[in-house]
Amino acid sequence: MADIAAPNEFALTGDRRNSLRKLMQRKSTVAFLMALPLIVLIATLVIYPTGYAIWLSMLNKSMTKFVGFGTFEFLLKRQTFWDIVYQSCLFAITAVIFKAMIGFVVAHFVHNIPAKGQRKWRGMLLVPWVIPPAMSTLAWLWLFDPSYSAINWILVHLGMTNVSWLGEAGWARFSVILVNIWAGSPFFMIMYLAALKSVPDQLYEAASIDGATWLQRIWYVTLPMMRNIIAVTALFSLIVTFANFDIVRVLTAGGPQGRYRKRRHTAGCGRVAVHGADPGRGRSLHPAGYLQARE
Amino acid sequence: MAQVTLRNVVKKYDEVLAVRGVDLDIADKEFIVLVGPSGCGKSTTLRMIAGLEEISGGDIAIGGNVVNDVPPKDRDIAMVFQNYALYPHMNVYENMSFGLKLKKTPKEEIDRRVRQAAGILDITELLDRKPKQLSGGQRQRVAMGRAIVRDPKVFLFDEPLSNLDAKLRVQMRTEIKKVHQKVRTTTVYVTHDQVEAMTLADRVVVMNAGLIEQVGSPNDLYHMPATKFVAGFIGSPAMNFLACHLEEAAGGLQMRLSDTLAFPVPPERIARYKPYVGSADLMLGLRPEHIMETRPHTEPNQHDFDMKIDVVEPMGMETLVYFTVLEGAEMCGRVNPNAGAAEGRTMKLRADLNNMHLIDNGTGKVL
Amino acid sequence: MANVAVAAGAPVRPVHYGSISKSRRWALRWSYFFLVLFCIFFLMPPIYMFITSIKGSAEISAATNPWWVFHPTLDNYVELLTKNEYLVFFRNSALVSVCVVIISMLISVTAAFALARMKFWGSTALATGVFLTYLIPDTLLFIPLFKMFAFVRDTTGIELMNHWWTLIILYPTLSVPFCTWIMIGYFASIPKELDEAALIDGASWLQTLTKIFIPVALPGIIAATIFAFTVSWAQFLYPLAFTTSTSELVLPVGIVTTLIKGDVFNWGQIMTGALLGAAPPLIIYAFLMDYYIAGLTAGATKG
Numbered sequence: 024m025a026d027i028a029a030p031n032e033f034a035l036t037g038d039r040r041n042s043l044r045k046l047m048q049r050k051s052t053v054a055f056l057m058a059l060p061l062i063v064l065i066a067t068l069v070i071y072p073t074g075y076a077i078w079l080s081m082l083n084k085s086m087t088k089f090v091g092f093g094t095f096e097f098l099l100k101r102q103t104f105w106d107i108v109y110q111s112c113l114f115a116i117t118a119v120i121f122k123a124m125i126g127f128v129v130a131h132f133v134h135n136i137p138a139k140g141q142r143k144w145r146g147m148l149l150v151p152w153v154i155p156p157a158m159s160t161l162a163w164l165w166l167f168d169p170s171y172s173a174i175n176w177i178l179v180h181l182g183m184t185n186v187s188w189l190g191e192a193g194w195a196r197f198s199v200i201l202v203n204i205w206a207g208s209p210f211f212m213i214m215y216l217a218a219l220k221s222v223p224d225q226l227y228e229a230a231s232i233d234g235a236t237w238l239q240r241i242w243y244v245t246l247p248m249m250r251n252i253i254a255v256t257a258l259f260s261l262i263v264t265f266a267n268f269d270i271v272r273v274l275t276a277g278g279p280q281g282r283y284r285k286r287r288h289t290a291g292c293g294r295v296a297v298h299g300a301d302p303g304r305g306r307s308l309h310p311a312g313y314l315q316a317r318e
Numbered sequence: 319m320a321q322v323t324l325r326n327v328v329k330k331y332d333e334v335l336a337v338r339g340v341d342l343d344i345a346d347k348e349f350i351v352l353v354g355p356s357g358c359g360k361s362t363t364l365r366m367i368a369g370l371e372e373i374s375g376g377d378i379a380i381g382g383n384v385v386n387d388v389p390p391k392d393r394d395i396a397m398v399f400q401n402y403a404l405y406p407h408m409n410v411y412e413n414m415s416f417g418l419k420l421k422k423t424p425k426e427e428i429d430r431r432v433r434q435a436a437g438i439l440d441i442t443e444l445l446d447r448k449p450k451q452l453s454g455g456q457r458q459r460v461a462m463g464r465a466i467v468r469d470p471k472v473f474l475f476d477e478p479l480s481n482l483d484a485k486l487r488v489q490m491r492t493e494i495k496k497v498h499q500k501v502r503t504t505t506v507y508v509t510h511d512q513v514e515a516m517t518l519a520d521r522v523v524v525m526n527a528g529l530i531e532q533v534g535s536p537n538d539l540y541h542m543p544a545t546k547f548v549a550g551f552i553g554s555p556a557m558n559f560l561a562c563h564l565e566e567a568a569g570g571l572q573m574r575l576s577d578t579l580a581f582p583v584p585p586e587r588i589a590r591y592k593p594y595v596g597s598a599d600l601m602l603g604l605r606p607e608h609i610m611e612t613r614p615h616t617e618p619n620q621h622d623f624d625m626k627i628d629v630v631e632p633m634g635m636e637t638l639v640y641f642t643v644l645e646g647a648e649m650c651g652r653v654n655p656n657a658g659a660a661e662g663r664t665m666k667l668r669a670d671l672n673n674m675h676l677i678d679n680g681t682g683k684v685l
Numbered sequence: 686m687a688n689v690a691v692a693a694g695a696p697v698r699p700v701h702y703g704s705i706s707k708s709r710r711w712a713l714r715w716s717y718f719f720l721v722l723f724c725i726f727f728l729m730p731p732i733y734m735f736i737t738s739i740k741g742s743a744e745i746s747a748a749t750n751p752w753w754v755f756h757p758t759l760d761n762y763v764e765l766l767t768k769n770e771y772l773v774f775f776r777n778s779a780l781v782s783v784c785v786v787i788i789s790m791l792i793s794v795t796a797a798f799a800l801a802r803m804k805f806w807g808s809t810a811l812a813t814g815v816f817l818t819y820l821i822p823d824t825l826l827f828i829p830l831f832k833m834f835a836f837v838r839d840t841t842g843i844e845l846m847n848h849w850w851t852l853i854i855l856y857p858t859l860s861v862p863f864c865t866w867i868m869i870g871y872f873a874s875i876p877k878e879l880d881e882a883a884l885i886d887g888a889s890w891l892q893t894l895t896k897i898f899i900p901v902a903l904p905g906i907i908a909a910t911i912f913a914f915t916v917s918w919a920q921f922l923y924p925l926a927f928t929t930s931t932s933e934l935v936l937p938v939g940i941v942t943t944l945i946k947g948d949v950f951n952w953g954q955i956m957t958g959a960l961l962g963a964a965p966p967l968i969i970y971a972f973l974m975d976y977y978i979a980g981l982t983a984g985a986t987k988g
Contacts, residue, residue: 147728
């Protein structure tokens with residue numbers, strides 16, 4: 024038989040739902056206010072300029088008339104535009120693939136050595152990413168210098184010929200991609216190293232018992248477990264690489280003259296916009312290219 | 319006076335009713351345990367008492383004052399969480415004194431209270447350590463210390479022992495009981511473990527699907543369950559339930575379990591059960607400890623029967639035997655380890671029907 | 686009954702009980718070998734920067750081994766540090782970076798706390814959206830910003846162009862999204878019971894933030910601060926576009942524009958300047974490397 028103690032009497036004072044709702048509102052308004060500076064910052068300095076940029080790209084040359092997609096159409100017919108697009112895509116995709124591969128490989132090596140030593144190596148390998156890109160690119164510029172290149176000095180000493188790193192179109196492309204890979208691989212390495220550590224050892228043990236070689240283990244265990252992070256970092260890097268300005272500007276703008284057909288997209292439209300009085304075209308180059316990158 | 323009263327308390331999450339109208343009166347200084355399976359609403363009820371969840375309907379009063387809209391810090395309660403919730407960057411002393419510091423209590427008062435609580439819980443040597451340097455049991459004690467220091471009207475425990483290993487759990491259970499004896503404060507304790515409920519509580523509240531099934535002292539719940547749920551939930555190993563038919567038999571009633579097995583109904587219950595003769599969907603409830611091996615001396619209302627044993631589980635102090643009465647109807651009994659139980663053997667067993675329960679399976683009520 | 690007899694004279698293989706098995710040792714050797722190779726690749730430019738910086742200009746133009754310093758000299762450093770321009774650049778960079786760090790952290794910590802803990806309409810959309818703003822490159826934004834600044838000048842008379850402090854307004858757009866993302870990850874990983882315990886202990890939202898969340902999430906805060914600093918320090922496009930006179934330049938732009946005059950490159954000074962310019966992030970990195978790395982990866986694994 025159930026046992027209930029004598030009930031205590033207390034006053035019931037009607038509907039208290041309203042004050043409850045007020046309490047809830049207060050909490051979410053506080054939260055909103057706390058997020059407000061962020062919203063204001065992004066809205067005024069990122070969202071609005073982006074919209075503005077797209078609108079500007081739809082104006083004509085002297086920015087008086089609205090021509091809709093006219094400028095875009097014009098661009099899409101120009102051969103140089105497609106050249107630039109081609110160069111940019113080539114650049115971005117090659118660079119990202121190599122960065123990811125190098126990052127993956129190096130992460131594996133770091134993961135292999137005993138944990139105590141990992142910290143030192145990790146530290147040294149991340150240096151390119153910590154140095155401001157503009158500074159490190161200056162170093163590369165010096166390393167590639169047509170007259171004094173230290174790398175050429177080594178090559179000559181080993182019996183090979185001088186390479187015109189920044190003078191010849193093909194080598195110039197290579198150099199820019201190389202510097203980008205140099206600066207960007209450490210980021211991939213760090214990400215992949217963290218992801219590698221999160222793969223449970225037991226999976227590898229089970230695979231070994233099942234008879235997998237080290238290559239098979241990578242293919243069947245490591246890569247699937249890391250699918251997410253590989254996709255995220257690749258995508259992120261692709262977009263960032265595509266818009267990368269620092270390296271290109273420093274390497275190509277200060278260098279010897281000659282039209283590099285390898286004129287990068289952003290440097291291209293940067294120049295067109297700033298050095299020419301054609302902001303409309305400059306900007307439509309960018310959204311167009313940007314929309315391309317999104318695909 | 320620190321009594322807690324719940325009147326028709328309801329909790330709604332969007333369209334789902336987690337708590338469907340709970341009425342409860344907790345007396346001052348009482349140790350009450352809310353117990354039930356996952357999702358029954360016990361934690362939600364506790365959190366509503368604490369003020370961590372908003373009440374969708376009904377009223378909660380602490381010490382005679384309705385606290386529906388009162389924020390947790392003004393309800394004069396203290397809570398011990400399942401994963402301790404100790405501030406990792408503060409040492410034990412700071413953890414325990416945090417609440418008092420926020421209330422701007424004078425330093426000497428804080429110090430006195432912290433050391434007193436530490437003394438009760440035997441953690442004085444740990445005062446300047448950080449949580450990550452403590453073991454699970456020590457952390458739990460610090461969490462309790464933090465609660466004691468506040469000297470609240472009500473202690474609230476939310477499954478505090480669930481994260482500890484079995485042995486530690488038994489130890490801490492005793493600790494909690496000792497602390498309650500020293501610090502006589504109203505306590506509401508939530509757990510899914512019915513052993514904790516039975517050992518700690520003055521009264522146990524069994525909850526299921528948002529409602530209270532039964533409230534009573536551990537003994538009452540054990541020997542006089544009101545519903546099938548309570549009967550099956552309390553006690554380990556669980557009570558045996560068997561479908562049966564109530565029929566007239568020589569001089570009284572009997573419960574037919576199978577073609578070969580029928581238990582006689584104790585004479586004192588015949589009048590009570592007579593109306594249910596022939597009813598469909600009746601169940602017999604009998605605890606395993608009331609099925610034992612045959613002994614030389616027979617008490618009234620004990621019925622012997624033969625049964626082939628399927629599985630034997632030696633527990634040391636007793637042996638559990640499992641046997642099948644009917645296809646799909648298994649029963650469990652507790653026999654003396656020396657009774658010679660063996661798998662495959664036929665044993666003579668005895669059912670003590672003084673402790674039987676007749677249950678209407680449709681309503682779940684014990685008749 | 687089969688009797689297995691051990692053949693007399695069978696060769697006995699010596700068993701090596703090394704601590705690591707043979708294949709593991711080879712794997713280790715190969716790993717170190719490649720790691721050294723990659724280290725050479727990655728560290729070559731900064732080391733070469735240093736080598737060049739301690740060479741006199743005579744030695745630089747000579748045809749000797751560029752990888753060795755025959756007559757080390759600190760002339761480059763002295764000249765650079767005594768020339769007013771360079772110190773001005775350094776000062777500008779430092780001021781901008783410090784201010785930006787403070788502003789960024791204020792904005793991102795409060796926003797992250799609100800987004801991670803308090804639910805309000807649109808909070809989940811905002812949290813993901815914030816990170817997506819990273820994908821908008823600064824090369825797209827600087828032109829419209831140009832025009833916006835011109836508009837501000839025309840309407841309010843405030844000249845935003847060519848002042849180093851304008852950068853303080855612009856840089857947060859680059860650091861705040863990532864810092865917020867990191868902080869959201871850290872805050873979200875703090876168990877909710879901690880808030881509730883604080884609530885019962887009587888803490889207001891502000892007290893919960895300052896006395897509980899910030900101390901517990903301190904590693905994340907340090908990582909975000911380092912990141913904000915490094916990003917601000919390394920900025921090139923925005924300062925290039927928005928500051929022109931020498932007194933307003935920040936370090937990266939300053940070095941590139943002032944030390945490269947036409948076709949004459951004073952490489953010794955350039956390298957010295959570049960090295961000194963890279964020094965602050967490197968030094969911070971050297972001391973707080975673990976926080977740096979933890980911040981980067983936490984954003985990824987917790988996000």
